[in-house]
Amino acid sequence: xxxxxxxxxxxxxxxxxxxxxxxxxxxxxxxxxxxxxxxxxxxxxxxxxxxxxxxxxxxxxxxxxxxxxxxxxxxxxxxxxxxxxxxxxxxxxxxxxxxxxxxxxxxxxxxxxxxxxxxxxxxxxxxxxxxxxxxxx
Numbered sequence: 478x479x480x481x482x483x484x485x486x487x488x489x490x491x492x493x494x495x496x497x498x499x500x501x502x503x504x505x506x507x508x509x510x511x512x513x514x515x516x517x518x519x520x521x522x523x524x525x526x527x528x529x530x531x532x533x534x535x536x537x538x539x540x541x542x543x544x545x546x547x548x549x550x551x552x553x554x555x556x557x558x559x560x561x562x563x564x565x566x567x568x569x570x571x572x573x574x575x576x577x578x579x580x581x582x583x584x585x586x587x588x589x590x591x592x593x594x595x596x597x598x599x600x601x602x603x604x605x606x607x608x609x610x611x612x613x614x
Contacts, residue, residue: 509558509559509560510556510557510558510559510608510611511556511557511558511559511562511605511606511607511608512554512555512556512605512606512607512608513553513554513555513556513557513562513565513566513603513604513605513606514552514553514554514603514604514605514606515552515553515555515565515569515601515602515603515604516541516550516551516552516553516601516602516603517550517551517552517553517569517573517600517601518550518551518573518574518600518601519540519549519550519551520574521572521573521574521600521601522538522551522553524572525553525568525569525572525573525601526538526553528568528571528572529553529555529565529568529569532564532565532568534555534557534561534565534568535555535556536553536554536555537553537554537555538551538552538553539551539552539553539554540552553569556608556611562605566603569600569601569603570600570601573599573600573601574600575599575600
């Protein structure tokens, strides 16, 4: 008995015609690129990502938490051209809001702080790193 595939011969040919993409490697001398890491409030993240996408930035979103108040944050990663860094920062700066929040009451550490003490939370924290090598597979 002959085996019959349920996939048409045309589709099979297309699957086998695929080529493996060439790996592209660029070094710092070839291409001026930065890795921008922006840690923003969960409340601001959606709006910031929308604005960055409108400006044609590719962004990877990571949920994160931590810091002094142990609040939920969003960490945005983006590899961008050196000359686009200021535009990225401006978008994040314009869409991030600093606000105040009651300080957490932890026994021993905050005994000297009044119960109604508030802490100002910055709108965003941005790190900019040089990219030594960029590999696109």
